[in-house]
Amino acid sequence: MKLNSISRLSKIAAALATGLLLHGTAFAKYPDKPITMYVAFAAGATTDLTARALAQGAEKILGVPIAVENKAGGGATVANGLLASKKPDGYTLLVTSTGSITVRPLLMKLAYKPQDFQVLMQFSYYIGGLVVPADSPWKTVDDFVAHAKKNPGMTYASSGPNTQQQIGVESFARCKGLTFKHVPTKGGSSANTALLGKHVDFIAGSGSHIPLVQQGAFRELVTFHVDARDPKRPDIPVMKDIGCPPTNPPNGMIVVAPAGLPSDIADKLTATFKTVSETPEFKALLDKYNLDYAYEDGKSVQSKFPAEIEWYTKYFKDAGVMK
Template sequence: METKVSLKARHIRRLMISFPFLAASVILMQPGAADAAYPDKPIKLLIGFPPGGSTDLIGRLVGERLYRALGQPVVIENQGGANGMVAANAVAAATPDGYTLLLTSMGMTTNPYLYAKSRHPLKDFTSISLLANVPNVIVVNPKLPARNLDELLGLARSSKAPLTSATTGQAAPGHMATELLQRAANVKFSFVPYKGSGPALNDVMAGYVDMSLPTVVAALPAIRSGKVRAIAVTGTARSSLLPDVPTLSEAGLKNLGGSSGWYGLVGPAKMPKEIVERLSQAVVKIMNDSEVRERFKLNGADPVGSNSDEMTAFVAQDFRRWGELVKAANIKGEAQ
C-alpha cells in the first residue's frame, strides 16, 4: 500500500504533466531563477548630491547607458545632503536585489571616520564596479616663484610663514591630497577653507592665497588662460586634459600613490553574485565605449571599469589609507 507521501508526490507529477505552466512556475521558484531574469523592472540609481554637478552628470550618463545595456529604465534619484550620506544610507538599508544602486565617490571611504551616522564601505555595501578616477591638480598664483614641484616645496620650506592652500570642504579630495603632500614632502601649509572651487580659484588668481588642489576640470579654464599655473596632478597617470603636467610621482613624490578622487557603483550588502556580475560586466562594456570615455574625460574623470573584486580591494585600500590620515592629521567632520 502506498504511503500518503508517495501518493502526494505522484499527484504533483501528474499536475505538472497535465499543466506545463505549473512545472515552469515551480522551476522559476527555485533559488537563482529570479537572478537569471534580472532586471525585469526599473532600477533606481541614487546620487548623493544635487542635480547639475559633475557627480550628477556622471550618474545620468551611467544610468542612460545601463538602460541601453540592460533593457530596463534606470531612474535617477538625487538625495543630496550630509556629504552624500543621505543617499548612501538609503541604499545600505535597501533590499539587496539589484534594483537600488548608488553612484558613490571617495566620501564613501572618508565619511566613516568623520561622521557617526556614516555606513561602513565594506560591510554595508556590495562593490559593483569602479567607474573613473578624478584627479586633482596643484595650481599656484602665477606670481609665486615656483614653476615646478621642487621649487614649490623649496619655497614652502624656506618661507617664514607657511604657504596658504585653499580647500573646498573638510576631507574633500583636494584637502586630503594636500594633507598627503605636506606629510610626504615634510612641509607645512596653512589651510584656508572655501565653500567651493570657484571662490577658492578666484582667490588664488587674485593672490590672496598661494595655491589650491581643485579637480582638473574645475581648474582647466584658469590654467588655459594663464591665470593660475599648474604644477602637478594627483593619480597614477597624467590627465588627458593636462597631458603636459606631470603626476606627483613623476615630479618626485613617489610614495603618495593614487591620491585621486573617484566614482564607483555599489549596492546594498549581500547582493546575489549573479546580479553583481551582470551589472559589473555591463559597466565594463560601458566604460570601454569611446563616446562614454570622451564624455567622462570632458568632466575631468579618467574612465576605469572593473569587476566587483577589484573594486572591493580598491575600496579597502582607500578606506585604510584615509583612516590613517584622518587620525594622524586630527581631521574633524563638518557639522551636519
C-alpha cells in the first residue's frame, strides 16, 4: 500500500475514533439541558397528575428540570403525533396510553404509527366505569338499565371517541340493548366537569372520577375492563356480574420516547422513572385514584401490541366501524 493511502486511512480512523469518543461523551453527559414531557390528556386528569409526579421525582435524579405540557385532544393523537415528529435524543418524552398508539391508527390516518415510538415503561393502567351523579335516581346498574331502555339516547361524556372508556360504555350498551349519545371531551377531568354541571346524564369514568365518588358527588354503577371486583370497592359489580362479556382490555399508562432513542439514554430514563414509580409517595398517589401499580419495561409492553391491535380490529369490524 502506498504511503499516501496509509496516511488517508489513518486520518479516517482517527476521525472515526474522535467521533465515537464525542458521541459517547455526549451520551455520558445526558441530560445536560431541560427535558419536556408531554401529557396526552387534559390537566387534572389521572394521566396528568401521575405524569407530573413522575416528572418531579425524575428531576431530582436527573438533575435537570422537566417541563410538563398538556397536549390534549383527539384521544391522545395530538400529543402522540407531536412526539413522533421530535428527535430521539431523550429531551422530549410523552405520557400516554397504549391504546392511543395501537388503536387509533386502525381508525384514521394519523401522523404516526406504532413503530414511531419507543416505550420506556408502564406504571399503571386505566380502569373505567359507568358513573352517574350521586343524586341521580339510579342507585344500581339495574335501575340505570331500566331507565335507559325507556329513554333511549341518554347522553354521556368520555375522554374521546373510540377511547378505552368510550368503548367500555358501548360494549355495555350492546350487551343490554341500549342506545346512548356520546359527547367526547379532551380528558377525564373534562368529562367530570360535564357531569358535575349536569350537561350529560353519565360519564365513562377513567380514574379521575374516583375522588369524586369518594367525596359523594358521583356514584359508579359498574366497572369495566377487569374480570374481578376491586377489593377496595367490593360493592361495585363488573361486567360478568351483570351477565355481560368482558369489555376491552385495559390500556396501559406509559412513558414513551420517539423511536430510535440511543440504548444508554433509554436505559437511564427507564431506570429513573422506575425508581420514582416504586416510591411510597407515588404508589400512594396511584392508590388515591384507585389505580393499580403495574410496572412493565418497554419491551414487554410493546410485545403486547399485536394482541391489542387484534382485539380492537375484531371489535371495530363487529361494530361496523371497520370493514
